[in-house]
Amino acid sequence: MPELPEVEIVRQSLNKKIIQKTIKKVIVRNRNLRIKVPIKFKKILENQKILNVDRFSKYLILFLSGRNKLLIHLGMSGTIHLLEQNKKNFFTNMSFYSSPELPNKHNHIEIFFDKFRLVYNDPRRFGFFEIIKDQQSLEKRFKKLGPEPFNSRFNINYIYNKLKDKKKNVKNFLLDQNFISGIGNIYASEILYLSKINPSKEGRSINKTECKKIFKNSKLVLLNAIKKGGSSIRDFKDALGKKGSFQKNFKVYGREGLKCKRIDCKGSIQKKNISNRSTFFCNFCQK
DNA sequence: AAGAGGCCCTGATAGC
DNA sequence: TGCTATCAGGGCCTCT
Numbered sequence: 001m002p003e004l005p006e007v008e009i010v011r012q013s014l015n016k017k018i019i020q021k022t023i024k025k026v027i028v029r030n031r032n033l034r035i036k037v038p039i040k041f042k043k044i045l046e047n048q049k050i051l052n053v054d055r056f057s058k059y060l061i062l063f064l065s066g067r068n069k070l071l072i073h074l075g076m077s078g079t080i081h082l083l084e085q086n087k088k089n090f091f092t093n094m095s096f097y098s099s100p101e102l103p104n105k106h107n108h109i110e111i112f113f114d115k116f117r118l119v120y121n122d123p124r125r126f127g128f129f130e131i132i133k134d135q136q137s138l139e140k141r142f143k144k145l146g147p148e149p150f151n152s153r154f155n156i157n158y159i160y161n162k163l164k165d166k167k168k169n170v171k172n173f174l175l176d177q178n179f180i181s182g183i184g185n186i187y188a189s190e191i192l193y194l195s196k197i198n199p200s201k202e203g204r205s206i207n208k209t210e211c212k213k214i215f216k217n218s219k220l221v222l223l224n225a226i227k228k229g230g231s232s233i234r235d236f237k238d239a240l241g242k243k244g245s246f247q248k249n250f251k252v253y254g255r256e257g258l259k260c261k262r263i264d265c266k267g268s269i270q271k272k273n274i275s276n277r278s279t280f281f282c283n284f285c286q287k
Numbered sequence: 288a289a290g291a292g293g294c295c296c297t298g299a300t301a302g303c
Numbered sequence: 304t305g306c307t308a309t310c311a312g313g314g315c316c317t318c319t
Binding site for chain 1: 289290291292293295296297298299
């Protein structure tokens, strides 16, 4: 479901509510997420204070008052809901109660604070909750991942050197988290549209000018998406239930058959499967 | 090593 | 109505 901007929006909304709050109780209803939730999960979390909510790429990192960190990935369909706790029911009725924000199925994990609870919902269960024992393990966990677009390590030479002798197409490069982390299927198409690069183009045929465009537009697209609260397709919301609006700014994603938005471009938006992911591009201005 | 493809899983929607 | 097929903001693993 979420790419870097959506995860960042979730992070921001969580940060407003759970910093310095203590976890009172944890319920794991289904341990079978992408990574199995460990038996000790509940014990590790309960009575811990949340010091900070950070993010790297599409991962949320909750810093706990002990050394442990809670790593959360939302996969394709994971959502986080912060719900005000009804005082009367607090600790007496743990079953679901009606809330317009909360789906009635697939609420796998619940984390209770004093006056509210955090619910993790994930129909497809591609997401996960993982305990990381210290800072060193956290760094190790992310070691293989490439830099985020905002990191200085991600620059024109980095892009050029990675792509210069590869046959892999440029769209798959943008999706490759070991090359650059945080971009997903929607923003990959959007970045290549703004860069006027055909998504099927081989890495080795991308020149420095194009690398510069990828460099610039990767940052631009993600930052603009964050500014707009993320993209609310399939009903994405932040942890407090607020929708984003960047979907209104999509130039190509989901616009198959429609006219290219570039002034004076006669092209239309095509949809093409690249490595089993839908890819959108203008057949005229993306060379 | 690089790159393609399968697979994990459920739900919504389209087409018959 | 009810079936089947396809598709969905991700990422890991296996095979060539």
